[in-house]
Amino acid sequence: MQVRQARRWMLALLLAMAGAAQAQTYRLYLAPDGDDTAAGTSATTALQTLATAQKRLQAQPPPPQTTVEIVVAPGTYVGQSVRWTYRNAGAPLRIVAAPGAATMPHFDGRGGGTWFTLRGGGNQSTQLQFVGLEVSDYWMAMDLGSSNAAADGNAGNEIRGMRFTRIGGIHGQGSPAYSYAAIRLQNSRDNLIVGNQFSAIENSKETSGYLHALYLARHSTGNVVKDNSFTDVNGDVVRTRDASDATEVRGNRFVRAGKYAAFSDWFSVDQGECPSQGGRFLDNTVGAGYYGAIPATATTGADDACGALATPRIVESGTVHE
Secondary structure, three states, X not given: OHHHHHHHHXXXXXXXXXXXXXXXXXXXXXXXXXXXXXXXXXXXXOEOOHHHHHHHHHHOOOOOOOEEEEEEOOOEEEOOOEEEOOOOXXXXXXXXXXXXXXXXOEEEEEEEEEEEEEOOOOOEEOOEEEEOOEEEEEEEEEEEEOOOHHHHOEEOOEEEOOEEEEEOOOOOOOOOOOOOEEEEEEOEEOOEEEOOEEEEEOOOHHHHHHOEEEEEEXXXXXXXXXXXXXXXXXXXXXXXXXXXXXXXEEOOEEEEEOOOOOEEEEOOHHHOOOOOOOEEEEOOEEOOOOOOOOOOEEEOOOOOEOEOOOOOOEEEEOOEEO
16 A cells, blocks of 8 residues: 555656646846847846847757747847747747836837748747737848748747837838738748737838738638737738638727738739638728728639639628728
């Protein structure tokens, strides 16, 4: 009896230790006046750039199943741009505002290119989380994935409580001169984009049709866009393209936002693309578009371009018109 009881206690202890190991968090710290030669492992030894934080993780990755947090102190970070390729094996990697900050940490591109580019996802779950940051004055704020699914496909990311303002071809410089999006997803699946603010997402009037607050392209399936606000967006606000199926757009507010529609689907037959299916536009509040009255949803191209649809391209329900 005593032996069995001892074994049970030992098993419970091992399980507790395993749970504690899985709950561990490895933190790096950023501050506007940080030093990229510092340790970066405390608020008093903070780094200055995301690029250096990535180099530290690549040089000495944390143990498996350890959550990584990059804790960003309030203040303004000028002109930063990072091409992110580090993957935290099997655990989330969070880039978050420091707890209790009175103001949002602000990444100011000063008219630069793209703030955060994700590559090297290997078509796996990357579990990146972005929380509580402001990003402004870039050509594009975030670019997750590429047309190469095997190399750069990704999944399971979260963008929450962020502020994106003054993004696009008239606010930043990139190639081409017009921008595609504040946030572009390509081969990027099952992401949550929740509770964010988007404002002044703008190209020139002539190129406004190319720009979207959220551009979900090339098989970017299963994404949820919920409880965001979109103000002054001069292209269609949410655009799906090429079999980016099962996109849910729910509970958002659109103010002077959209050129042809608040949520639209488009594809290129010449490039061998197919319409997206299973889009849902539910319980959103929609005002006039950027240039005048627009419908809440729209689709372009033949529904049967790739055969009969299994589900409608976009189903709309519960729209409140302002």
